[in-house]
Amino acid sequence: MFTPIKNVKVYEQVVDQIKKMVEIGELKKGDKLPSERELVSELNVSRSSIREALRSLEIIGLIECKRGEGNFIRKNFENNLFEPLHIIFMLEKSTSKDVMEVRQIIETESAALASKNIKNKDISILEDMLLKLKNCNDEKKSIDLDKKFHYKIAEMSNNFILLSIMNACSGLIDLNIKGVRDNIILSSDKKEELVKQHEKIFLALKNKDSSKAYSEMRKHMKFSNDNLLL
Amino acid sequence: MFTPIKNVKVYEQVVDQIKKMVEIGELKKGDKLPSERELVSELNVSRSSIREALRSLEIIGLIECKRGEGNFIRKNFENNLFEPLHIIFMLEKSTSKDVMEVRQIIETESAALASKNIKNKDISILEDMLLKLKNCNDEKKSIDLDKKFHYKIAEMSNNFILLSIMNACSGLIDLNIKGVRDNIILSSDKKEELVKQHEKIFLALKNKDSSKAYSEMRKHMKFSNDNLLL
The missing domain is CATH 1.10.10.10 (Winged helix-like DNA-binding domain superfamily/Winged helix DNA-binding domain)
Incomplete structure (x- = not known):
């Protein structure tokens, strides 16, 4: 041995x-x-x-x-990239902008891949998440549902490396701009806009339209980042 | 302390x-x-x-x-993501296809970012690399120049996290499909096609045309991957 x-x-x-x-x-x-x-x-x-x-x-x-x-x-490796990415972040003068840029790239490209892999049961799951998000009035639960929606899409990319990179970036964002994620949910017109964006992403995925999934996710990411950076 | x-x-x-x-x-x-x-x-x-x-x-x-x-x-963190990515790769049933998919994503998006950041001295450096690549008849040197060209573009993304992910993927590809990278260089018509693709990427960068830089890099990546997978 x-x-x-x-x-x-x-x-x-x-x-x-x-x-x-x-x-x-x-x-x-x-x-x-x-x-x-x-x-x-x-x-x-x-x-x-x-x-x-x-x-x-x-x-x-x-x-x-x-x-x-x-x-x-270990059985679970989703968070394995966080630690080394955190070190790079700390020592290479990386900024929150860099991390959000990477997350934006990973999520938009994941959405494009997901649209090619989507199955009926994925559609049901996403549809259910979307409905819950729409009817949710609890800020914390909204954030949680939002995260799960994005996680599900990254998962549908069928590429564990992409999912791990997204997780690491998400961890870094939470660590560095703690609390700011909440701001975006606070105003009700923004909340409405966010739900709409998720619906558009969902429709593109459902229609297996990869370039639409890509562009709608990109718009959504830009909106999120702009609001996070306020 | x-x-x-x-x-x-x-x-x-x-x-x-x-x-x-x-x-x-x-x-x-x-x-x-x-x-x-x-x-x-x-x-x-x-x-x-x-x-x-x-x-x-x-x-x-x-x-x-x-x-x-x-x-x-340490002073250098470019290779920090290789080790944890290697572990994920080994234990999460990731395939070479997954790694190449991630590299493709990182390189195409880096090219788009690079086109926005490009400076005159970057143009000279890339132009010089391209000229050398064109006139190079030594297989090993060609591969090396090719790698440097791609590395330079990733560097121009001005995002160290992206560069680190690209490096980690590159390392995994070298580890897993060792030797295959050479095949692509062997036939002279393919070599000519490769040089042409690099020229197109260069021109898009020079013209600061980010969507063109993205699409030309994507075409080039597809060509490389198709040939690597043979």
Whole structure:
């Protein structure tokens, strides 16, 4: 299963071996890793190297440590890009504008892809969300429904990488312009306009019109961004 | 500077404190971190917790460890998204098609943004690259020039997050469809077509025509992907 290690930068080699096992499918989502003690003996390295490796794998989101149970390959990777994107954001003088630009790109292109993949059950789900959004008078619930609508569209792109990028950007936006998202919902004429925009996106998707889905999502994103930036 | 730590999950708290110092600008690109010994005494935690934290920060690409010199905040973050994207790719049943789809999206939208930001010196640089590409008969150099041309355009998007996503996708493509990139260069009629496509992209950029830049890049990406997938 494992190959004993002899060289320097030991923890990185442990990380590499575990990653390789994931790559070839020997370790899959939800699988339990051998215990620290077993890893020490199988890989022939110190306990501290094993711990450094496991912590590293935990922080990059490959494994999760369950107290008293051991280490497992994670089942959910949607938020894996947030941490490294956050670092880039902090150190590369990126601005909120940059993040919103990326989110706008991902969402418009996802909408175009989604229109090609849409199934009847997706149409029902989106239609139901839209109806709820229309009749919702609770600000917080509106925001939540709005997010779910967008998430559903990104999901329909059938591309998990796109979905992960969108999630990471969403996290960064929430972190950096906290509370501003609420402003957009407050005035009732804006709320009406927002619902209309969602309806137009929905119709384009339903009609499998990818360029319309793209352009309506773009308009909606521009409207959202303009209002967020106020 | 630091606040002593008392609770559980110690290494994560160390990570958080260092990240917070980056966030508020107390630690900047290239800055040296205190030594392990200093961190142990300032944060009042065990040496092994400090090491686990430092390894974790190293693996997510925030710090780099220079032998005999200590730990530094990294200066370059372009490749930070590769590792987590690779994990997502391995575990979420993503395919090469997904990665190429994302790259296509990022490059076409970058071209559109680049056309809005282009400066005279960018035009000269791209023009020079194009001329070299046209006259190049060495396969490897052609691939390299081609990559640089695309990189330059992504850079001109003025959005480091986009550039990082493109780099991560490029890395994944190289990893997964190694060697295939060469095929496209081999036949001379295809080479001619590729040069023509680059010229069209260049002209659209030069004319600051963002929708043309978008559509020409999209055509070029489709051509590249079709040929890569053969």
